[in-house]
Amino acid sequence: YNLQPLLLNLLRDRLVPELWNLLSRASEQAEKRGWHLYLVGGAVRDLLIAGKQESRAAGKQLTLPPPPLPPPPLYLQDIDLVVDGFHRSADVGAGVELAKALQTIYPEARLDVHGSFQTAALLWHKDEVLGSLWVDIATARTEFYPYPAANPEVEASSIRQDLYRRDFTINALAVRLTPPHTGELLDFFGGLIDIEQQQIRVLHANSFIEDPTRIYRAVRFAVRLGFEIEPQTEGYIRYAIASGIYDRSLLENSKAPALQTRLKAELKYILQATYWASALQLLASLEALKCLHPTLELNEQLWKQIRLLDRWLRRFDQGKSLVHWQMRLEVLIAHLAEEYRGKVAENLQLPMDSIQRLQHLAHAHNQVVEFLSANRLKSEIVQLLRQYELRTLILIAIQSKRFIRRTIWEYLTILANIQSPLSGNDLKQLGYQPGKQYKQILDKLLAATLDGYVTNNFDAQAFLAERFPVK
Numbered sequence: 001y002n003l004q005p006l007l008l009n010l011l012r013d014r015l016v017p018e019l020w021n022l023l024s025r026a027s028e029q030a031e032k033r034g035w036h037l038y039l040v041g042g043a044v045r046d047l048l049i050a051g052k053q054e055s056r057a058a059g060k061q062l063t064l065p066p067p068p069l070p071p072p073p074l075y076l077q078d079i080d081l082v083v084d085g086f087h088r089s090a091d092v093g094a095g096v097e098l099a100k101a102l103q104t105i106y107p108e109a110r111l112d113v114h115g116s117f118q119t120a121a122l123l124w125h126k127d128e129v130l131g132s133l134w135v136d137i138a139t140a141r142t143e144f145y146p147y148p149a150a151n152p153e154v155e156a157s158s159i160r161q162d163l164y165r166r167d168f169t170i171n172a173l174a175v176r177l178t179p180p181h182t183g184e185l186l187d188f189f190g191g192l193i194d195i196e197q198q199q200i201r202v203l204h205a206n207s208f209i210e211d212p213t214r215i216y217r218a219v220r221f222a223v224r225l226g227f228e229i230e231p232q233t234e235g236y237i238r239y240a241i242a243s244g245i246y247d248r249s250l251l252e253n254s255k256a257p258a259l260q261t262r263l264k265a266e267l268k269y270i271l272q273a274t275y276w277a278s279a280l281q282l283l284a285s286l287e288a289l290k291c292l293h294p295t296l297e298l299n300e301q302l303w304k305q306i307r308l309l310d311r312w313l314r315r316f317d318q319g320k321s322l323v324h325w326q327m328r329l330e331v332l333i334a335h336l337a338e339e340y341r342g343k344v345a346e347n348l349q350l351p352m353d354s355i356q357r358l359q360h361l362a363h364a365h366n367q368v369v370e371f372l373s374a375n376r377l378k379s380e381i382v383q384l385l386r387q388y389e390l391r392t393l394i395l396i397a398i399q400s401k402r403f404i405r406r407t408i409w410e411y412l413t414i415l416a417n418i419q420s421p422l423s424g425n426d427l428k429q430l431g432y433q434p435g436k437q438y439k440q441i442l443d444k445l446l447a448a449t450l451d452g453y454v455t456n457n458f459d460a461q462a463f464l465a466e467r468f469p470v471k
């Protein structure tokens with residue numbers, strides 16, 4: 001295929017004009033310094049998928065021009081650029097230099113430089129035209145060769161090596177932004193065919209051993225894009241998991257914080273997406289939940305709990321204070337035997353309150369279940385359950401039998417909101433001396449209300465006259 005004109009059209013038509021201008025500026029700056037600039041990663045993948053859908057909609061092949069009516073712009077929020085500095089050691093900081101040059105053109109953008117990686121990021125935070133936009137600029141990662149600088153094969157091999165380090169063929173595509181051949185697609189590993197055939201394919205057999213978080217990424221892209229994990233790639237995933245790589249790298253080795261951080265980021269991404277349920281099922285079918293703990297399995301019971309959680313989140317998260325993805329993860333971890341929970345939560349770098357909740361869950365669960373299994377007064381139920389915070393109660397509820405679950409639900413929806421019919425002010429007016437006994441009186445009055453002895457003001461006063469006569 002000669003995709004060059006099509007890709008240029010796609011870039012021009014599908015990007016908001018300001019972003020297209022930004023890319024043109026970046027390309028000018030790189031060209032001026034004798035570098036090549038490439039658009040890589042997710043942006044290229046998403047552009048090609050969008051192009052494919054448009055062509056399909058118009059009943060045409062990818063090689064034909066796009067339909068006459070321009071579709072709405074593709075709002076990209078993350079742009080990855082790679083600068084290829086022709087292997088001159090002086091140019092290792094090319095990405096950073098280019099980012100700095102762009103910032104002088106766009107002073108409103110914030111510049112972040114990650115020194116050790118020779119990458120820089122420009123961030124437009126809620127810009128009026130560009131929205132929230134991250135532009136990451138990296139220098140093509142490659143070893144320096146003793147070849148002449150202008151050797152085109154070496155030039156190509158540098159960006160090729162950068163792309164070869166990536167996860168999947170569909171993410172290892174690049175579009176050249178600098179002339180000559182602006183708009184040329186660099187597709188060394190068959191990414192375009194995989195987009196056509198809707199396949200997630202790794203670039204080499206060792207990919208998942210090298211970086212186990214790619215297992216989660218494979219699932220995320222498969223479910224999000226509606227692609228299949230290509231059979232050989234699936235084989236590599238199963239092999240990596242069976243080899244126990246996770247047991248070693250994640251669980252025993254707390255010296256792998258970078259891996260844990262990335263795994264947590266992927267888990268978060270998946271568990272907060274609209275497609276979390278399908279992704280979780282796919283992870284389970286690949287036995288990839290073993291990555292969290294070797295004993296973790298998505299059995300029927302856990303699946304039921306995680307669906308139940310959704311109902312509880314919908315009902316009790318009106319203030320939007322519950323972090324849904326984290327609650328889902330907590331349910332997964334809570335499914336493990338008691339002794340593993342705290343450690344897994346720690347390994348995944350969950351916040352302290354979450355680690356503690358999981359560490360103490362078994363104790364709280366036993367206490368609540370034992371207590372509620374006997375016949376209890378409503379006031380006794382409230383007294384017990386109000387010691388726990390909402391998140392703990394939800395975790396306990398979804399792990400419990402229906403009877404316990406309903407009691408906790410009743411507590412949260414009704415009992416916790418019932419108030420004593422009289423206030424401290426009312427007590428004052430009734431002639432009680434203000435002091436410590438107010439709390440005791442009001443507590444008793446609330447208990448009597450919960451248990452149905454007191455239903456109105458009149459009852460309340462009679463109750464007080466009998467139990468706490470004014471001295």
Ligand code: ATP
Pocket residue numbers: 040041042043078080165166167168171172211213214217
């Ligand atoms: P999204 O639209 O979800 O942001 P993306 O492809 O931009 O998709 P990022 O996580 O932002 O995903 O990563 C950007 C690029 O970096 C990817 O397209 C891929 O080429 C590369 N990449 C990211 N993570 C890995 C990894 N673990 N291993 C190899 N390459 C990776």
